[in-house]
Amino acid sequence: MxxxxxxxxxxxxxxxxxxxxxxxxxxxxxxxxxxxxxxxxxxxxxxxxxxxxxxxxxxxxxxxxxxxxxxxxxxxxxxxxxxxxxxxxxDEKQVVPTFGEVVPQFIELYARPRTKDWKGTERILEKFSRLNTRPIDQVKRADIVRVLDVIVASGAPFRANRALAAVKKLMNWCVDRGMIEMSPVTGLRPPTKEIARDRVLSDDELIACWHAGESEGYPFAQFLWLLILTGQRRGEVSGMRWSELDIEKRLWTLPAKRAKNATSHIVPLASLAISILNSVPRLEGSDLVFTTNGVTPISGFGRFKQRLDEAVGLDAEDWRFHDLRRTMATNMAMMRVQPHIIEAVLNHKTGIVSGVAATYNRHAYLDEKREALGQWAENLIQLPGFHSQGSGAKSMIGTKMSGKLDFVPQRTS
Structure with a gap:
């Protein structure tokens, strides 16, 4: 031909x-x-x-x-x-790239266009840096296993699982590109068996976390409170933009480019959430809600969690920020919120309207989500001990009106 x-x-x-x-x-x-x-x-x-x-x-x-x-x-x-x-x-000579030369190509051509956390993948693959000088077609299964064993021995067995997943994608990409004939890690099982987390914070733990946040002040106090009230992911809340918020309509529109599942998500905001946002100082020239420099979102979550653990007395290894999502979802189920509404609030794929309906109905279950999140906020406020400490919560809570809790927005400079 x-x-x-x-x-x-x-x-x-x-x-x-x-x-x-x-x-x-x-x-x-x-x-x-x-x-x-x-x-x-x-x-x-x-x-x-x-x-x-x-x-x-x-x-x-x-x-x-x-x-x-x-x-x-x-x-x-x-x-x-x-x-x-x-x-x-x-005679039929071909220069074979090394492992260290292939990784940047993989990140640039595959991971970066397809994966939001491509930088995380890049960091994970750095664990295999001892193989950087090895020609990619000479990387053996035993080489990968030795690296995984070191990660497990360092006390991070689940990170070893993540490392294996990343290097599997890399090697499969190399097969597709014709660099190697067969992946050396095909069929290799994860080093550690993972068990799905089911940690749910008790009412006392939740209230203790809330009050521990009060001593932090901006930006971590408001960040923590909105994490609890909205049930959204840590990175989604910490990266919140003012341009995503409609305070008057009490809506937060999370764009697809920032959502983990790449699906635009509308989060109705309870009155307490609006009051918290109204207490946030707005840095001139910055669109970020939670920032210390006006340029990048807040970071240092590990140190923040350590301070919470010390204040609340929680076991650092026993819970994660992500467990707050599960805690909210569990409480909503106890309040008899329908499962598909809970899934929609969490922006899980199973709760997303798909196909043509998704194109014409971006406000799917909006009223139901607003009611569910409002009930969750009201349930939180009525927990014993919510009003007993600090002044942060008290200053934002108004009085009962028409049989339901309402909240008076207060904005500080």
Whole structure:
């Protein structure tokens, strides 16, 4: 088969259904791409040498671009014509990238466009830095296992599971790109068996956390309170923008680019949540709600949690910020909120309206979510001990009106 090769042409070449096939370049005679049944695409150049046809391997696409392949093919053809071709060093020689060279390519070409936490993947793969000088096709299963064993021995067995997941994606990507024939970690089981967390904070623990937050002041106090009241993810709350909020309509619209499941999410805000937001100082020129410099969202959650643990007396290993979501969901279930409404509040995929309905109904279950979150806030306020400590909560709570709790917004500069 002959075609004028272009990057799009090569990208579109399907895997061989049986025996591998070749596509010859019309622009540079002798250059061709060989496509195998696993989709691997390799550049070769063919030329008669010393009375016989010689096929010389140039390299695998897309690690080697079409432009580079043509340049290398021209060099080889020129050397043959001039009698300068060294068969002993050029015969089907291919430079194999090292593990350390492949990781940045994987992050840039695969992880970054597809994964919101691509920086986390990059950090995880740094655990395998001892393999950076090893050619990627020489990385063995035992090499990966040794790294995982070190992570487990350091007291982080679940991180070892995350590391294995990341390196599996990397190796599968290398197979797809034709760098290696087979992943060395295919079928390798996670080092540690994980058990789904079921930690739910008790009423006393929840109230203790709330009051412990009062001593923090801005920004961590308000951040913690909204984490408890909205049930959204830590990164979503900490990265909240003023432009996402409609205080008058009491809505927070979380854009798809910031949501973990890449789905836009509307969170109705209870009156207490609005009052908390009204107590937040707004930094001039910054759209961030929780920030100390106006440029980046707050960080240092590990140190913040340590302070909470000390103030409340909780076991640091026994709970996480994510457990606040489960605590809210559990309490909503006890308040007889329908499961699909709870899922919608949490922005779980199972609670999202899909298909055409999702396009035309971005406000799915809005009233039901508003009622559920309002009930959760009212339930929290009525817990014994909520009013007993500090002044932060008291200053934001008004009086009962029409049989329901309402809250008077108060804004501080």
């Amino acid at each position: 002959k075609k004028r090769l272009t990057p799009k042409t090569i990208e579109a070449l399907p895997p061989a259904t049986g025996k591998r096939y070749e596509v010859h370049d019309l622009l540079l005679p002798g250059l061709h791409v060989r496509v195998s049944s696993n989709g691997r695409k390799v550049f070769y150049v063919s030329k008669r040498f010393n009375g016989r046809m010689k096929r010389i391997k140039i390299g695998a696409w897309p690690i080697l671009s079409l432009h580079d392949a043509r340049d290398e093919a021209r060099r080889i053809l020129r050397d043959i014509e001039l009698g300068q071709f060294d068969e002993t060093t050029s």
